[in-house]
Amino acid sequence: MVTLAEVARHAGVSASTVSYVLSGKRSISTGTRERVERSIQQLGYHPNAGARALASSKSNVIALMMPLRTDMYVPVMMEIAIAVATTARAHGYDVLLLTGDEGPAAVRRVTGSGLADAMILMDVELDDERLPLLRDSERPAVLIGLPADTTELTCVDLDFVATGALCVEHLAELGHRDIAFIGEAPAVYERHTGFAERTLEGLRGKAGELGVRLLHRPCDAGYGPTSATLARVLDERPGTTAFIVQNESAVEPLLGVLRQRGRAVPEDVSVLAICPDQVALQASVRLTSVSIPAEEMGRRAVERIVAKLAGRGEDEVSLITPELTVRASSGNAPG
Amino acid sequence: MVTLAEVARHAGVSASTVSYVLSGKRSISTGTRERVERSIQQLGYHPNAGARALASSKSNVIALMMPLRTDMYVPVMMEIAIAVATTARAHGYDVLLLTGDEGPAAVRRVTGSGLADAMILMDVELDDERLPLLRDSERPAVLIGLPADTTELTCVDLDFVATGALCVEHLAELGHRDIAFIGEAPAVYERHTGFAERTLEGLRGKAGELGVRLLHRPCDAGYGPTSATLARVLDERPGTTAFIVQNESAVEPLLGVLRQRGRAVPEDVSVLAICPDQVALQASVRLTSVSIPAEEMGRRAVERIVAKLAGRGEDEVSLITPELTVRASSGNAPG
DNA sequence: ACGTTGAGTCGAAGCGCTTCGACTCAACGT
DNA sequence: ACGTTGAGTCGAAGCGCTTCGACTCAACGT
Numbered sequence: 001m002v003t004l005a006e007v008a009r010h011a012g013v014s015a016s017t018v019s020y021v022l023s024g025k026r027s028i029s030t031g032t033r034e035r036v037e038r039s040i041q042q043l044g045y046h047p048n049a050g051a052r053a054l055a056s057s058k059s060n061v062i063a064l065m066m067p068l069r070t071d072m073y074v075p076v077m078m079e080i081a082i083a084v085a086t087t088a089r090a091h092g093y094d095v096l097l098l099t100g101d102e103g104p105a106a107v108r109r110v111t112g113s114g115l116a117d118a119m120i121l122m123d124v125e126l127d128d129e130r131l132p133l134l135r136d137s138e139r140p141a142v143l144i145g146l147p148a149d150t151t152e153l154t155c156v157d158l159d160f161v162a163t164g165a166l167c168v169e170h171l172a173e174l175g176h177r178d179i180a181f182i183g184e185a186p187a188v189y190e191r192h193t194g195f196a197e198r199t200l201e202g203l204r205g206k207a208g209e210l211g212v213r214l215l216h217r218p219c220d221a222g223y224g225p226t227s228a229t230l231a232r233v234l235d236e237r238p239g240t241t242a243f244i245v246q247n248e249s250a251v252e253p254l255l256g257v258l259r260q261r262g263r264a265v266p267e268d269v270s271v272l273a274i275c276p277d278q279v280a281l282q283a284s285v286r287l288t289s290v291s292i293p294a295e296e297m298g299r300r301a302v303e304r305i306v307a308k309l310a311g312r313g314e315d316e317v318s319l320i321t322p323e324l325t326v327r328a329s330s331g332n333a334p335g
Numbered sequence: 336m337v338t339l340a341e342v343a344r345h346a347g348v349s350a351s352t353v354s355y356v357l358s359g360k361r362s363i364s365t366g367t368r369e370r371v372e373r374s375i376q377q378l379g380y381h382p383n384a385g386a387r388a389l390a391s392s393k394s395n396v397i398a399l400m401m402p403l404r405t406d407m408y409v410p411v412m413m414e415i416a417i418a419v420a421t422t423a424r425a426h427g428y429d430v431l432l433l434t435g436d437e438g439p440a441a442v443r444r445v446t447g448s449g450l451a452d453a454m455i456l457m458d459v460e461l462d463d464e465r466l467p468l469l470r471d472s473e474r475p476a477v478l479i480g481l482p483a484d485t486t487e488l489t490c491v492d493l494d495f496v497a498t499g500a501l502c503v504e505h506l507a508e509l510g511h512r513d514i515a516f517i518g519e520a521p522a523v524y525e526r527h528t529g530f531a532e533r534t535l536e537g538l539r540g541k542a543g544e545l546g547v548r549l550l551h552r553p554c555d556a557g558y559g560p561t562s563a564t565l566a567r568v569l570d571e572r573p574g575t576t577a578f579i580v581q582n583e584s585a586v587e588p589l590l591g592v593l594r595q596r597g598r599a600v601p602e603d604v605s606v607l608a609i610c611p612d613q614v615a616l617q618a619s620v621r622l623t624s625v626s627i628p629a630e631e632m633g634r635r636a637v638e639r640i641v642a643k644l645a646g647r648g649e650d651e652v653s654l655i656t657p658e659l660t661v662r663a664s665s666g667n668a669p670g
Numbered sequence: 671a672c673g674t675t676g677a678g679t680c681g682a683a684g685c686g687c688t689t690c691g692a693c694t695c696a697a698c699g700t
Numbered sequence: 701a702c703g704t705t706g707a708g709t710c711g712a713a714g715c716g717c718t719t720c721g722a723c724t725c726a727a728c729g730t
Contacts (some may be wrong), residue, residue, distance in 0.1 A: 001449070004684060014710045019688060026689095046447030050394060053385030054715050064432065068417060078409050085434045086403070090726055094450065097399065097432040099420045112381030114336070115429065131587075199698035222617045249617060252587050256619055282557045282584065284591055340717060349680045354718060361719095362677055386716035418676050 002045040011039040022047065040076040053114065062305055063089050063096040063116035065106060067123035073248065075276055077122065081296025082114060082121060091306045093117075101208035107133045114244050116123050119145060120306045124155075137233050140302045141213060146194045150317050154308070156300045159319035160195045163290050164202025172210045173190035175333035176242040177271060179207070180256060181231045182226070184247045186218040191205075199274065214241070214269045221249035226259045227318070234261075241333045242270040248279050255284050280327065285311045287293075290322045290331035337380040346374040357382065359515065368435050373608035374560035388449065397423050397640055398431040398451035401463075402458035410611055411629045412457065415479060418633025419455060428452075442468045453640045459490075461527040467587035477636045481529045481594060485652050486612060489643070491635045494654035495530045496627050499537020501657050502579045502607050505623070505635045507545045510668035511577040511605060514542070514549050515568045515591060517561070519582045521553040534581060534609065539555065550575070561588035569596075576668045577605040583614050590619050608664075625657045 008015045013032060019037040020026040028036075037046070045282040053235060064084050066077060085095045097115050098106050101122060107130050110116050121130065130134035130223055134141045135152045143155045171179055183189070184196045199218060207214035215237055219229045233240060244253050251273055255265065263269050265285050273280055273289040280289035300318060307313035343350045348367060356371040363371075374380075390392040399419050402411060421615055431439050431451050435458060441471045442465050445451050452474060456465065459480035469476045470487045478490045506514055516538055518524070519531045519584040535551060542549040556565045568575060580586050586608055590600065598604050601619050608615055608624040615624035635653060642648035 001447070001686095005686075012584040015687080015707060016689075016711075020709085023688080025546050026709085032708080042448070046444060048389065048686050049387030049448040049450040050385045050392075050717095051715090052688080054389050054717080055686075055688040057385075057715075059385060061431075066417070066420075072415050078413050081432065082373065082401070082403060082434060085401075085432050086436065089434070089437065095421050096396075097416065097430040099417060099424070101421065102424065108379075112336070112379065113384040115384040128670070223619045236519075253619065256591070265458060283559045284588070290713060336718095340716075350717080352679060355679085358718080364678060367678080383716050385687095386685090387718080389687080390716075390718040400685085501714080623691075626676075 001048070002043045004045070004047065007036065007039045007045050010043060011036045015027060015136045016172045016207075024142055024268055026098060056209065057114065059117050060092060061094045061116040062095050062302065063098055063110045063119045063138045064105075065098040065100060065119060065121045065253055068101045069123075070095060073095065073292075075248070075278065076085070076292055079276065079294035080122065080298040080301075083295045084139060084302055087302040091302065093306070097111075104130050104133055107137070111137045111288055113138045117309055118142075120301050120305060124194060126194050133189065140305055142304045142308075144297050144301050145322070146198065148194070152315055153317075154304055154313075154315045155302045155317045155319065156297055156304065157195065157317075157319055158292060158297065159322055160198035161202035163203070163274060163322040164199045164204075166202075166290055166324050167208035167274065168203055168206035168212060170211065170269060170326075171213050171242045171244070171272060172206075174242075177212055178237055178239045179212055179242045179244060180237065181216045182229060182247065182250055183216055183218045183235075185220045189218055195209070196246070203244070212238070219247055219250050221253075223253045223256065226253035227251050230254065230257050230261075242267070242272065242330075244272045244274070246274045248273070248275045251275060251283055251287070259284075265329050268334055270330040270333075277325070285329045286327040288325065288327045290324050293320055296320060336377045336383070336539045339382065342371065342374050342378055342380050345378060346371045354465060355520045360571045364465075373610075375473045384464055392449065394449055394452050395426045395428050396431050396451040398433055398445045398454045398639065400433040400435060400454060400456045403434045403436045404458075408627075409574045410583070410613065410665050411627055412609065414629035415457060415636075416452070418630040419432075419637055422634045422637040426637065428637075428641070439465050439468055442472070444508070446472045452644055453513045454498075455478075455640060459529060461529050461532065468602040475640055477643075478638045479632050479636050481533065481652065483529070487650055488652075489639055489650045491639065492530065492654055493627060493632065494657055495533035496537035496540070496611060497654075498657040499534045499539075501537075501539035501625055501659050502582060503538055503541035503545065503547060503549070503664065504607065505659055506577045506579070506607060506662075507512055507547050507603060508579075509605065510666060512547055513572055513574045514547055514577045514669070515572065515575045515657070516549060516551045517564060517578055517582065517585055518551055520555045524553055531581070538579070548572070554582055556582060556588075557583035557593065558588045562592045565589065565592050565596075577607065578664070579607045579649075580610045583608070585612045586614060586622070600664050603669055605665040605668075612660070615660070621662040623660065623662045625659050628655055631655060 005015050006017050008018045018036050021028050021033050058193040086096050111281045119141045122144045124143045124147050126148040128147050131147055144156045146155050186198050203214055219225055219227050245254055265271050273287045275289055276294060304313060339353050340350050353371050354361050354370050373666055390489045391558045423430050459482050461479045461483040463482050466482055472477045481490050481492045482484045523531050538549055552564050554560055599608050608622045610624055611629060615622040
């Protein structure tokens with residue numbers, strides 16, 4: 001491995017000069033700079049990450065803590081992770097991948113060892129046990145998701161309350177008066193995942209306001225559970241003319257079951273999905289949807305982190321305004 | 336931050352003794368060890384990662400290079416990534432997440448800077464431009480996937496040739512004589528992705544051997560392309576009684592289109608998928624499938640890496656034997 | 671009674687950077 | 701003619717570990 005000292009010798013300058021060329025923290029004459037840069041090129045020098053971290057007490061690494069579960073919103077998680085990695089690189093940071101199963105211990109380990117300068121946490125629960133540690137830690141952290149208490153925390157998330165409201169509003173405008181919400185799996189509500197509860201809050205609030213009847217049914221993924229759920233909904237509320245789906249793995253089953261029962265979309269029933277655009281576009285019917293802006297969430301999270309590491313940026317909750325795209329699955333209420 | 340020196344002072348021993356307690360590289364008396372461990376606990380000490388890396392020239396980090404694309408096999412990628420992270424932690428390593436878009440430069444940067452001790456590469460193309468660098472590098476690397484030339488490389492992959500053969504064999508046994516293979520998107524073949532070509536090789540080889548007719552059609556994801564592809568297949572080969580699908584986002588569209596055309600599965604046509612078990616189980620028909628053992632691939636890759644870092648283990652190609660699970664989508668050929 | 675051995679411990683050097691203070695020297699104003 | 705200023709450079713210290721060599725001392729065989 002080539003060291004900074006070898007570069008210095010090759011360029012005929014001192015080690016500190018090479019360091020200042022690299023960091024730009026002191027002015028360097030053009031001639032010297034060029035000579036050093038040439039030596040770096042010729043020798044194929046890469047600064048040693050460990051030495052740099054030790055001397056500067058900055059690792060230039062951001063830790064990303066992902067959920068271990070692979071049973072839900074996989075495409076969203078993946079897109080966020082890739083956006084985080086890409087944005088981080090653009091700012092000169094690398095990304096350390098942690099899984100959620102280490103829990104609070106991972107937070108302690110990473111912040112304590114200086115492995116990373118900051119953390120991004122996904123899949124935050126309303127009363128997450130990692131939060132006290134983050135509040136105490138002097139290292140910046142950003143949550144993707146919204147816990148119950150956000151004091152002293154920085155969060156980035158889609159505004160799920162507004163998302164729920166927007167869905168009801170759209171359907172109400174089309175004349176729908178009886179809406180069913182096919183939600184996430186029961187386990188998601190039991191874990192008190194923030195986004196699921198907030199969506200429900202937004203849906204119920206707007207439904208109450210506009211005098212629309214709303215039926216909420218958690219639903220496991222797959223054809224069997226969806227079919228059963230749908231049967232119960234249609235039994236209890238035969239007048240249902242619109243469905244809102246949040247669980248992306250229930251989308252295709254729902255469309256399939258509706259087709260089986262001879263209910264045309266959007267003539268007989270409208271379907272509105274809360275899902276990534278890609279899912280909405282690849283479904284068997286092009287879905288009217290509120291998109292989950294995974295890329296933007298990942299990117300914003302990194303930008304906040306970078307700002308905080310640079311000493312700028314307060315703790316704050318940054319909610320992304322939902323956007324509804326009308327496609328082929330929603331239309332006027334029948335009759 | 337608590338340092339090793341503070342732990343030493345607290346425990347009344349020298350710094351090197353604390354270090355040896357931590358590493359176990361020299362014998363320590365029980366009394367001293369316990370005293371040091373108590374001090375570590377009480378002070379909440381975590382060794383500084385940078386200092387450790389600098390002194391030992393080992394970072395205890397494994398880099399994982401993932402494809403940037405989010406348009407294909409997302410669940411597989413995700414499951415591999417999580418298996419890598421989990422297995423790595425179990426061996427005391429952390430995982431650095433790199434995206435493929437930095438290309439060979441990322442390999443140079445990571446190996447040159449000592450950011451990681453080893454690399455795992457996913458989404459390897461047959462003639463990948465990162466391979467020469469890996470062969471030259473003194474740092475261990477493992478590929479998940481199989482390039483054209485595997486000399487001096489360690490690879491882990493599903494045996495896709497055997498997978499293709501297994502699929503044809505199963506269908507031939509059921510009496511099918513006309514099989515259509517709905518492959519990956521055309522772009523995948525154009526990039527010469529190894530697994531796609533190898534699957535085809537296995538399918539064709541076994542089909543030739545058993546005298547079965549095989550039609551190969553690349554197919555983009557979504558209902559439109561799948562529907563069009565299927566129409567062409569049924570036009571050209573009306574006698575087709577079985578489909579093999581590799582592109583997991585074509586699975587549900589294929590089933591939907593078959594249903595629309597009144598072809599019952601498995602009475603009229605058999606469908607066999609090459610996909611993760613989860614996809615096979617959540618489809619509208621429980622699919623007979625050859626599973627893609629994502630978890631095992633990730634785990635094996637890390638185990639190889641760890642072995643190589645410990646000085647054990649040769650360069651070698653490790654192919655996982657495919658397993659076919661019969662479910663509800665395959666049956667005897669009609670007539 | 672003696673050297674030998676190994677368990678247990680310490681001190682110092684060194685890993686490859688960053689950063690501080692100090693120096694030189696030309697340019698500048700008075 | 702003089703001090704002042706800032707651009708440009710260097711040397712040394714220090715970041716927090718690991719590891720080598722050296723030391724002590726009890727246990728052991730002869």
